[in-house]
Amino acid sequence: MRGWVVGESNAAATRLCQRLVRGEPGPSPVLLWGPSGVGKTQLLKGVADGYRARKKRVLAITAEQFLRGFVEAARGGGFPSFRQKYQGVDLLQIDDVQLLLGKARTLEELRQTIDSLIEAGAQIVLTADRGPNELRELGPEISSRLAGGLSVEVAMPNVEMRQQLALDAAERIDLQLSKEAARALACRLIGGGREISGAINRMALLHETFDTPLDQRLATKVADETNRLSTPPVRMSDIQRAVCGVFGVDSKTLRSDKRTKSVTEPRMLAMFLARKLTGNPWSEIGEFFGRRSHSTVIAAHRRVETLLASDEPTRLVAGELGETIRRVEAALRSA
Incomplete structure (x- = not known):
């Protein structure tokens, strides 16, 4: 095929x-x-x-x-x-x-x-x-x-597969996409092959129209735009439920003051996804996840972004970071 x-x-x-x-x-x-x-x-x-x-x-x-x-x-x-x-x-x-x-x-x-x-x-x-x-x-x-x-x-593709799908889609339209940009898109974009193909087409259009460099910054921008257009609206309670299901923790523990790795990792990811998928204010997200300050939420968001941008895979208690995010997003889509 x-x-x-x-x-x-x-x-x-x-x-x-x-x-x-x-x-x-x-x-x-x-x-x-x-x-x-x-x-x-x-x-x-x-x-x-x-x-x-x-x-x-x-x-x-x-x-x-x-x-x-x-x-x-x-x-x-x-x-x-x-x-x-x-x-x-x-x-x-x-x-x-x-x-x-x-x-x-x-x-x-x-x-x-x-x-x-x-x-x-x-x-x-x-x-x-x-x-x-x-x-x-x-x-x-x-x-x-x-x-x-x-x-x-037939499950959602992992980061490596998604990166290759992006490179293949770019090759089909003669778009010179670097592996770094393809990886940034693979780590950020929600969805499978169709969404990746659509994102590559959008990157090509922006590059041709505005001479925008085909770099990681453009890949991240296009991924976020695609996610906003293709992802159905979710509530923070939906995100909490999906994260708890993937990590095997209850909502009360997630919002508690516990600082063990088994709790801080899902809490960090839940706050990141809450900002990414709802766009709610930092303070509102912090209040929902255990009355935390807006600076705590910002720090969690930046931490996940940094880990996603890294060339080395990051392991969480529930598995590799990018794959864990996709499992949570899949749970949200099937809810």
Whole structure:
């Protein structure tokens, strides 16, 4: 797949899809799950292209298309033609299957479709923005089929992968981006491949229009602008809840006067994210996180910025700093 970057977050899913492309026997159905922007749809396309290259019949649809087709068939009595569409396919792909949650009749039709295709030896690949435990409303029958196949997470890329994605995106548009600027963007930007590609396009436009240097300063500016435009509004209580979940501390402890590393690190990160994601005044953030002074919040914010700008990875009690921030942001998006 052109432009595909393999790393720890997608290595297992990539290996599985490569096996499917080669026609090796594998589990069916397969569920690829993870947040938006991590490349699930690109993996689907790669598998579909591989099947077509081997002259296999492929049907690639979205869950919305499956639902719309089912509803039209139910209203017009056209179930024979609806079901015939799925007969004889070698590969069925359904994107965003979580959109079918709670739609009992449609799910029963999907179960029958899955069963008939598996019996015929077809490969089924589904995607969702959440894992099997959060897809139980698909019903026990489909959940059982998923348990009998294989579910693989496609997680958010880590800093190294994001840096490479930025460099690749820049290369595709002939933009001379340094590794330092790419790293600054990777450390700062919220999101996955789509957001990185969009940020690179914006950097290119600013560079061309204003002759702005393609340096770390521009990368940081563009990342912050992109984050403000793409991140839904959050409250400080949301940030507190997400940070506590990632670090395994309770909110009372986070806002206490304890100064152990297991408390000061999540508190520092929570104050940094509160400023970054809400833009609230320093004093308001300090008041929320245990009546701390505005200077304490400023110091925490600067500390995290300094650590993110460093070439050396910073380890926190919950893991590497940049990866920990992305875990918190992922928790905020799924809240």
